[in-house]
Structures are given as structure tokens and as C-alpha cells.
Amino acid sequence: GQNIDQPTEMTATEGAIVQINCTYQTSGFNGLFWYQQHAGEAPTFLSYNVLDGLEEKGRFSSFLSRSKGYSYLLLKELQMKDSASYLCAVYNFNKFYFGSGTKLNVKP
Amino acid sequence: SAVISQKPSRDICQRGTSLTIQCQVDSQVTMMFWYRQQPGQSLTLIATANQGSEATYESGFVIDKFPISRPNLTFSTLTVSNMSPEDSSIYLCSVESKPFTDTQYFGPGTRLTVL
Numbered sequence: 001g002q003n004i005d006q007p008t009e010m011t012a013t014e015g016a017i018v019q020i021n022c023t024y025q026t027s028g029f030n031g032l033f034w035y036q037q038h039a040g041e042a043p044t045f046l047s048y049n050v051l052d053g054l055e056e057k058g059r060f061s062s063f064l065s066r067s068k069g070y071s072y073l074l075l076k077e078l079q080m081k082d083s084a085s086y087l088c089a090v091y092n093f094n095k096f097y098f099g100s101g102t103k104l105n106v107k108p
Numbered sequence: 109s110a111v112i113s114q115k116p117s118r119d120i121c122q123r124g125t126s127l128t129i130q131c132q133v134d135s136q137v138t139m140m141f142w143y144r145q146q147p148g149q150s151l152t153l154i155a156t157a158n159q160g161s162e163a164t165y166e167s168g169f170v171i172d173k174f175p176i177s178r179p180n181l182t183f184s185t186l187t188v189s190n191m192s193p194e195d196s197s198i199y200l201c202s203v204e205s206k207p208f209t210d211t212q213y214f215g216p217g218t219r220l221t222v223l
Contacts, residue, residue, distance in 0.1 A: 042217055043151070098153075
């Protein structure tokens with residue numbers, strides 16, 4: 001089976017840094033992906049990790065530890081437009097399995 | 109990146125009826141996926157549709173309830189059969205880009221409400 005856990009909701013202040021954690025227990029693993037989903041819209045790709053370590057992509061970074069079944073998404077210099085749900089997904093044998101998503105509220 | 113369109117964008121249906129959702133991609137893709145996203149929830153994979161073969165369904169989803177067609181490399185349909193209010197959800201189709209590059213692209217979704 002696939003078990004992917006994320007916090008349900010987080011709140012942060014504009015300009016700050018926020019870390020969204022994801023833990024997973026899956027029967028296989030080929031990569032860990034992060035998606036952003038604004039209300040009423042389709043998910044859009046943010047970042048992915050295949051190997052352990054940190055991947056940086058502008059204001060967004062993602063970290064993976066395969067031995068711990070753990071990843072996080074780091075968002076820097078938060079903007080109001082970053083208010084959205086962030087979905088962690090495990091890529092496994094040509095399929096994506098999604099966590100329940102973390103709703104991020106950015107306040108002024 | 110692939111451009112995906114879905115029809116209809118939304119619909120309101122009566123209990124017991126069926127709705128077919130269409131997914132069109134602007135390029136040829138091997139694998140297409142159908143997801144369901146219930147209100148306030150994350151995405152749940154319904155099935156994987158490959159051209160020329162029967163769809164592969166995830167646990168909890170069956171072909172009689174969610175028949176899928178994949179007649180060519182740019183098109184797929186998902187039918188939600190004998191609908192009940194519990195089927196009210198957003199249905200998204202998705203295609204896979206090359207692994208570990210631009211990952212999976214999602215269509216805009218079909219918002220279904222069953223009365």
C-alpha cells in the first residue's frame with residue numbers, strides 16, 4: 001500500500017520562510033514530487049527529488065531523505081500568491097500517489 | 109509541455125444517470141491517467157489508460173463503474189456510470205511527460221455535481 005502524510009494546514013507571514021513536511025511509506029519509490037494547487041485549479045508541478053539532498057528552484061527548494069521516507073518543500077520570501085494547497089506525490093512504477101495536501105495560508 | 113483540455117468543464121447530473129468526460133492532449137502520449145479529487149481532498153488515482161489495451165484500475169475502482177476508452181494516443185474518455193451524490197467530485201485527466209523532467213501534466217478538471 002501507499003501511505004503519504006502531510007500536515008493539513010499551515011499559516012505563515014508574507015516575506016517569511018515556511019517548510020512543509022511529507023513522510024511516506026510506499027511499496028516502491030522512483031521519485032518524490034511537489035505540486036501547487038490553487039483553489040479551483042489543476043495542480044501544477046513545482047519540484048522533484050530522485051536522490052537524497054536538496055534541490056533548489058528559485059524561491060522553492062525540496063529536500064529528500066529516502067532512508068527516512070521524508071521530504072520537505074521550503075518556500076522562501078513568501079508572497080500572498082503562494083496561498084494554495086501543496087501536494088506531495090510519490091512516483092512509483094509509472095504512477096503518482098498523492099498525499100492529502102497541505103493548505104498554506106499566507107497572511108500580510 | 110503538453111496542453112490538455114477536458115469536456116465538459118462542469119456538469120450537474122441526476123442520480124442514476126451516466127456522464128462521459130473527454131480528455132484531449134495536443135501531443136501523442138503513451139500513458140494517460142484519470143484522477144478524482146473530492147471536495148477538500150487530494151487526488152486519488154482511478155485508473156491508468158494505455159492506448160491499445162484495457163485500462164488498469166486502482167483498488168476501490170472498477171470498470172463497470174468507471175469505464176475508460178483510449179482509442180488513440182491523444183484522446184481518452186472516462187464515464188461515471190449510474191451516478192450517486194457520492195460521485196460528486198472533480199475528475200482530472202493527466203499525462204506523463206518524460207520521467208523526472210517535467211513530470212505529469214493535468215487537465216483543467218471536470219467538476220461534477222450529482223443531485
